[in-house]
Amino acid sequence: MILKWASIAALWVLLVGGAIVYRYVDRQVVVGAGYAAKEVCSCIYLGERSFDSCRSDLPPFLDRIDVSWDAAERSVRGSVRGFSERRAQFSDDGGGCTLY
Amino acid sequence: MPRSLPLLLLAVGLAAGAAQAGPGPLPPQPAGDPFPTDAWSEAEAPAGTDLSALDAAATRLFSFHGRNGLPDTRALLVAQGGRIVFERYADGFDRSSRFRSFSAGKSVMQALVARLVFEGRLDIDAPAPVPEWQGADDPRHAITIRNLLNMDSGLDNADGSGTDANSFAARLLFGHESRDSAGFAARVQLVHPPGSHWAYSTGTTQILSRIVAREAGGGRAGMIAFARDTLAAPLGIHSLVYEFDAVGTPLGGAYAWMTARDWARLGLLYLRDGVWDGQRLFPEGWVRFTRTPGGAPNNGVYGAHFWVTGTPGPGQWSNLGADLDAFQMNGNGGQVVAMLPRRDLLIVRLGETAEIDWPELNEALSQIARAFPLVSP
Numbered sequence A: 001m002i003l004k005w006a007s008i009a010a011l012w013v014l015l016v017g018g019a020i021v022y023r024y025v026d027r028q029v030v031v032g033a034g035y036a037a038k039e040v041c042s043c044i045y046l047g048e049r050s051f052d053s054c055r056s057d058l059p060p061f062l063d064r065i066d067v068s069w070d071a072a073e074r075s076v077r078g079s080v081r082g083f084s085e086r087r088a089q090f091s092d093d094g095g096g097c098t099l100y
Numbered sequence B: 001m002p003r004s005l006p007l008l009l010l011a012v013g014l015a016a017g018a019a020q021a022g023p024g025p026l027p028p029q030p031a032g033d034p035f036p037t038d039a040w041s042e043a044e045a046p047a048g049t050d051l052s053a054l055d056a057a058a059t060r061l062f063s064f065h066g067r068n069g070l071p072d073t074r075a076l077l078v079a080q081g082g083r084i085v086f087e088r089y090a091d092g093f094d095r096s097s098r099f100r101s102f103s104a105g106k107s108v109m110q111a112l113v114a115r116l117v118f119e120g121r122l123d124i125d126a127p128a129p130v131p132e133w134q135g136a137d138d139p140r141h142a143i144t145i146r147n148l149l150n151m152d153s154g155l156d157n158a159d160g161s162g163t164d165a166n167s168f169a170a171r172l173l174f175g176h177e178s179r180d181s182a183g184f185a186a187r188v189q190l191v192h193p194p195g196s197h198w199a200y201s202t203g204t205t206q207i208l209s210r211i212v213a214r215e216a217g218g219g220r221a222g223m224i225a226f227a228r229d230t231l232a233a234p235l236g237i238h239s240l241v242y243e244f245d246a247v248g249t250p251l252g253g254a255y256a257w258m259t260a261r262d263w264a265r266l267g268l269l270y271l272r273d274g275v276w277d278g279q280r281l282f283p284e285g286w287v288r289f290t291r292t293p294g295g296a297p298n299n300g301v302y303g304a305h306f307w308v309t310g311t312p313g314p315g316q317w318s319n320l321g322a323d324l325d326a327f328q329m330n331g332n333g334g335q336v337v338a339m340l341p342r343r344d345l346l347i348v349r350l351g352e353t354a355e356i357d358w359p360e361l362n363e364a365l366s367q368i369a370r371a372f373p374l375v376s377p
Helices: A002-045 A051-055 B002-019 B051-061 B104-118 B145-149 B168-174 B176-186 B202-216 B219-235 B260-271 B286-291 B358-370
Strands: A066-070 A075-079 A086-090 A097-099 B073-080 B083-089 B098-100 B256-259 B327-331 B335-340 B345-351
Touching: A002 A051, A002 A066, A002 A075, A002 A086, A002 A097, A002 B168, A002 B176, B051 B073, B051 B083, B051 B358, B073 B260, B083 B260, B104 B145, B104 B202, B104 B219, B104 B256, B104 B260, B104 B286, B104 B327, B104 B335, B145 B202, B168 B176, B168 B202, B176 B202, B202 B219, B219 B260, B256 B260, B260 B327, B260 B335, B260 B345, B335 B358, B345 B358
Parallel strands: none
Antiparallel strands: A066 A075, A075 A086, A086 A097, B073 B083, B073 B345, B098 B256, B327 B335, B335 B345
16 A cells, blocks of 8 residues: 555656656757747848758757758748747748747 | 146146046048948058058958858958948858847847937936836836946846856747747846846847837837838948847847948948938937946946947956947847947958857957057047
């Protein structure tokens, strides 16, 4: 009986702890992914440079961010598998790229 | 009595000196030299310029490279006497390339504040019109637009480290909080009485940006039109783009884009005391205010959303050489638009800082400045 309750408690601690750690890491990923998406989108549409040239301007510590460009949608996404994704969307209203 | 005359003259002289304290005079546009509304004039550097020192500093700036093989310095432009005397771009960039500001955009937003003040639509010494601070007992109600411009609001929204994903600035611009940057920046506590403590804050510029956008009216389209009609068009600037957060506040703290020549046009407006080709665009004394460090005791080199040369306060970073009497728009990645009134000089450097660091960049830009002769003492 004691073992059962101890197991449940341990599982609960693990889940809550895991959620806290996941949320903390996700917040960091969101910032990195947002930075990458915004920078590359603006660089392509306002700087009028190629995706590869823009991507290579990102600092090395963002190498783990997956950056993808959707030319048809005119958007750039930044993501790390398993975490929140960020999208920067170009608008031709004269206001460049906006991060969503 | 005659024996006291020298003392009297000394006292008068000291009083006159005290009256002249503060930023030195700004140089007028040379007679017969048109403002670059339509096109920039180009000229040789003036007699007395150390051309080899200029070339050596420029070569050095273009010798630092990022991982992609591109030079860190993408654009370097020098204007003297209102004419371009040096202009160089990295391969793949030219005079039609737009460059992003990062924090140099704060100074562009300051120019838009100046236009509103000039039109009598904002009073910088009145409490800043920020909805979150309007409660009767809210201590933030005492924060003025002047406090915001001088970065001494006392709010708990200082940037923090640029490479820390948990920093206030990183969350403000790129985190979930970036959706409503001004709201995020305004909904913080006061941790110092307004005016008593300097702290660099991109959030503060976001609060200002929302004030400007609301005064402009009309949402994104209204703000774009306001920036174009009141600031860009009179100067002949055609490349200015302001970007926005998801709720429509312009990213005045970080994301304005212009060509090097247009950055130089804005710089020239400040160098000419806010008067463009005979038309006054800024209030009298605005550029003096721009160049005067705010009164917080820990501030030595921050004016009104512009940096000034001098002795940095604790934790403040250096600009061009303290002897150069410059004021500058500075942005992350080494974006610099520096005005040097005593040489009637303007230096624009745009790009990245993948390999070069700020001290090295400042040293090279100072070397460029010193290569030019003084035009006023």
